[in-house]
Amino acid sequence: MVHVTDARPPDPVYRPVLAARRGELEALTHLDDTAVGLIAPIVDVTSATSGAPDALGRLPGGILPAVDVSALPDTPEHDPFRWGVPLVPVIGLAESDRRLAAHGAAARAWAGRAVVRLRTGPDRAGPDATTAAVERVWRSTGLVPEQCDLLLDAGDVCCLADVRLAEPRVRRAAEWARRHAWRSVTVAAGGMPPALSRLPTDEPVRLDRFDWLLWQRLGDLRLGYGDYGVGCAVRAADAPGDRLPTLRWAAGGAWWIYRWSRRGGRGDERFADLCRTLVAAPHWPAAGAGFSWGDHEVLRRARRGAGAGTEANWIAWSTSHHLAHVLAALARPDREQRGGSWRADPVAPERGRTGRPQRGGESRRAG
Numbered sequence: 001m002v003h004v005t006d007a008r009p010p011d012p013v014y015r016p017v018l019a020a021r022r023g024e025l026e027a028l029t030h031l032d033d034t035a036v037g038l039i040a041p042i043v044d045v046t047s048a049t050s051g052a053p054d055a056l057g058r059l060p061g062g063i064l065p066a067v068d069v070s071a072l073p074d075t076p077e078h079d080p081f082r083w084g085v086p087l088v089p090v091i092g093l094a095e096s097d098r099r100l101a102a103h104g105a106a107a108r109a110w111a112g113r114a115v116v117r118l119r120t121g122p123d124r125a126g127p128d129a130t131t132a133a134v135e136r137v138w139r140s141t142g143l144v145p146e147q148c149d150l151l152l153d154a155g156d157v158c159c160l161a162d163v164r165l166a167e168p169r170v171r172r173a174a175e176w177a178r179r180h181a182w183r184s185v186t187v188a189a190g191g192m193p194p195a196l197s198r199l200p201t202d203e204p205v206r207l208d209r210f211d212w213l214l215w216q217r218l219g220d221l222r223l224g225y226g227d228y229g230v231g232c233a234v235r236a237a238d239a240p241g242d243r244l245p246t247l248r249w250a251a252g253g254a255w256w257i258y259r260w261s262r263r264g265g266r267g268d269e270r271f272a273d274l275c276r277t278l279v280a281a282p283h284w285p286a287a288g289a290g291f292s293w294g295d296h297e298v299l300r301r302a303r304r305g306a307g308a309g310t311e312a313n314w315i316a317w318s319t320s321h322h323l324a325h326v327l328a329a330l331a332r333p334d335r336e337q338r339g340g341s342w343r344a345d346p347v348a349p350e351r352g353r354t355g356r357p358q359r360g361g362e363s364r365r366a367g
Contacts, residue, residue, distance in 0.1 A: 012040035013330050014225035015066075015151065015186045016234075016323065020049035020056075023315025024229060028059055030293035030320055038327055041089060042115060042151065042188075042226070044235060046071045046348035053083040066090050066115040066149075074099050081106040089177070090115045090151075097140055104141030109152065112148045113183065120154050120169040127176045134180070150182045154189035156233040157210045167217055174221045189214050190233025192255070196246060201300040203263040204281060206254050207278030211254060225330060230318045232257070245271045245308060247298070248318040250325040251283035271308035273357075275301040285325075294320030 018024040018285040020043045028041060035325060043065045044053045056065055068090035072078040080087055088111050089103040107114045116137060118130070125133070152173045154166040170187050177185050191211035199205045213228045247258045260274040278284060279302045285291040287312040289299040294317035300306045309317075 007234070013038050013224065014326055015040045015042055015188060015224060015225055016229045017044065017188050018319070019231055019235060020045045020052035021312070022030045022055070023056045023312040023316065024319050025059070025310070026316040027294065027319035028063060029321060031060060031063070031323065033062065035200045035323065035327055036060050039063070039323060040066065042068060043064040044071065046235060051126055053085055056087065056229045056362070064088055064111055068117065070095070071186060079106070081109060086110045088113060089113055090117050091137055091141065092117055093130070093137065095361055100137060100140035104143060107143060107147070108139060113149065114141065115149045115154055116153055117151045118173060119172050120152055124169065129177065130176055142167050145180045145182055148183055149237070150177055150185045151175070151188045152185065152223070154187060154214060155193055156276035157189045157214050158193050159210065163210050163214050163217065166214055171221065171233050174223060184224055186226045187215060187218060190228030190231070192228065192230060192232045192248070194232050194234050196257060196259060199257055199259060201244065203282065204277070205257045207257060209250065209253050209255060223327070227326070228313065229344065230322050243311065245274055246314055247274065248322070249278060250322045256281065256283055268308045272301050272304050275299070277300070289340045292324035294318060
């Protein structure tokens with residue numbers, strides 16, 4: 001994994017929202033020590049990822065994942081507090097009183113904090129209604145704003161029209177957020193299309209990263225950055241539509257999608273051909289195999305040093321490269337020109353469970 005140098009303390013600067021699948025979680029296990037301190041993953045658990053508790057328990061010790069179980073049935077056996085795995089609960093505004101109490105127990109058991117997830121599309125409401133909803137969260141969990149990281153989830157942004165629709169919604173949500181002393185505020189969006197099966201095969205295809213574009217357009221708000229990794233924000237559509245070898249490689253403000261169906265020879269040789277094409281491309285990182293674990297694995301296969309792997313491997317290698325690429329981009333000096341730490345409004349009174357005036361209003365770096 002590429003090393004990121006920064007004179008500031010290693011507060012998280014990147015909050016990827018990842019599916020609790022083998023590929024994404026395996027990529028997290030290969031982060032180096034520097035990256036572990038800069039990434040705060042949010043993991044979506046569904047009924048299709050029933051092995052998530054065991055997988056989360058194998059993450060590096062420096063990673064404390066935030067876990068969202070809102071897609072699971074609202075029953076005690078699905079409460080993360082019962083998993084025995086260190087984590088941060090992710091709390092939605094429409095959770096039941098029972099689940100909110102369970103999230104509060106999980107927060108107190110491990111990190112003393114939580115992530116509040118506000119979906120800027122489905123959760124749209126007036127500022128007073130949103131304040132009432134988060135006050136209910138704080139009241140039922142026993143938490144206060146300073147113990148909560150706010151995630152403004154813009155969902156699916158796969159074209160310029162989606163970006164134009166999402167930007168004003170995020171701006172309104174960020175304006176509302178400044179009423180409260182959040183620990184941090186991050187905007188996340190997903191730019192990967194729901195399906196790749198319609199893309200051409202046997203040639204690299206460029207796709208714009210509209211999630212990255214949205215964050216850049218919001219730079220004046222000083223929000224932290226999050227995305228959906230190399231997956232789609234629409235989880236039901238995130239499963240690939242075919243079994244062709246596929247790599248999703250981030251470079252600048254784009255992904256390069258490699259789907260290989262060339263016939264002839266063994267499957268390992270066909271995948272080696274894909275990898276040779278990637279490592280010879282202009283967007284292959286200058287650091288080569290040293291850029292990330294995923295880049296190392298691809299180079300091994302380009303040299304026929306290993307087999308083709310599986311669908312989970314392709315996602316793992318793509319995710320590993322993606323995490324390294326985003327961290328390197330966030331570490332560039334021009335990031336400071338887009339904003340620094342998120343701050344609460346220093347003149348607006350704090351509204352929330354505590355009812356106290358703000359104490360300076362500065363949160364941690366929103367990552």
